[in-house]
Amino acid sequence: MSSELRELYQTVILDHYKKPRNFGRPEGADHMAEGRNPLCGDHVKVYVRLDDGKLAAVGFEGSGCAISTASASIMTQAVQGRTRAEFDALFARFHDAVTGRNASPDALASLGKLEVLAGVREFPARVKCATLAWHALGAALDGSPEPVSTE
Ligand code: ZN
Numbered sequence: 001m002s003s004e005l006r007e008l009y010q011t012v013i014l015d016h017y018k019k020p021r022n023f024g025r026p027e028g029a030d031h032m033a034e035g036r037n038p039l040c041g042d043h044v045k046v047y048v049r050l051d052d053g054k055l056a057a058v059g060f061e062g063s064g065c066a067i068s069t070a071s072a073s074i075m076t077q078a079v080q081g082r083t084r085a086e087f088d089a090l091f092a093r094f095h096d097a098v099t100g101r102n103a104s105p106d107a108l109a110s111l112g113k114l115e116v117l118a119g120v121r122e123f124p125a126r127v128k129c130a131t132l133a134w135h136a137l138g139a140a141l142d143g144s145p146e147p148v149s150t151e
Contacts, residue, residue, distance in 0.1 A: 009116040017066040022076035026057035031143060035136030037128045042068040046136040055079050055087060055141075060133060067126050071117055072133035078114055084141055090114075091134050097121065098130045 025032075029047035036043050042064030049057040058076040063069075079087050094114055096102035100121035108115045120130045 006119065009119055012113070012116040013066055013070040016070035016073040020060070020069055020073040022057075022059045022073065024059050024061060026059040029057065029059065031140040033136045033139035033142075035132045035139070037064070037068065037132045039125070040065050040068065040129050042129055042132050044068065044072055044133050044136055046072070046133055046140050048137065048140050050141075053083055055082050055084075058137065060136075064132070065129055067117070067120060067129040068132050071130045074113055074117070075133050075137065078112060079137070087137070087141065091138065094134065095131060098127050099124075 025047045026049055028049045030050060031048045032045060034043070034045050042062070044060055044062035044064060047057075047059045047061075048055055051057075058079055060072045060076060062072075064072075078090065082090065090111075093102075093107060093110060094117075097108060097111060097115070097118040098120045103118055103121055108118050111118065117130050120126045
């Protein structure tokens with residue numbers, strides 16, 4: 001990765017960290033789940049309103065590191081309007097990218113804005129930060145009443 005690109009990604013991550021998008025509980029939210037990453041101290045609550053099988057509104061609250069907050073913020077934008085199956089497919093691709101299982105240029109390009117987080121694959125300890133909100137959203141969609149943990 002070029003240093004210019006790395007800097008750009010860093011800038012986008014910090015922007016989402018300082019000004020998280022869709023922060024708070026969306027009106028009419030009907031699913032919620034909590035996620036904790038004790039290794040880093042990240043804590044997130046993810047809310048979603050399902051409408052006709054689609055993720056009509058997604059929001060989050062909580063506090064955590066720049067990676068976990070930016071991932072939650074960008075996720076809420078990336079999954080907007082998608083079906084459950086589309087969310088699962090996107091999470092699978094995102095997971096492959098941040099763990100380095102599949103970080104080919106095509107795979108990264110298919111992630112859109114989420115690509116800025118793919119550099120996490122060089123820091124395995126941060127993978128849990130990057131995927132925390134995703135696990136929580138999955139749990140919320142499953143209707144799980146229990147808080148999810150990355151442990
Ligand atoms: Zn973290």
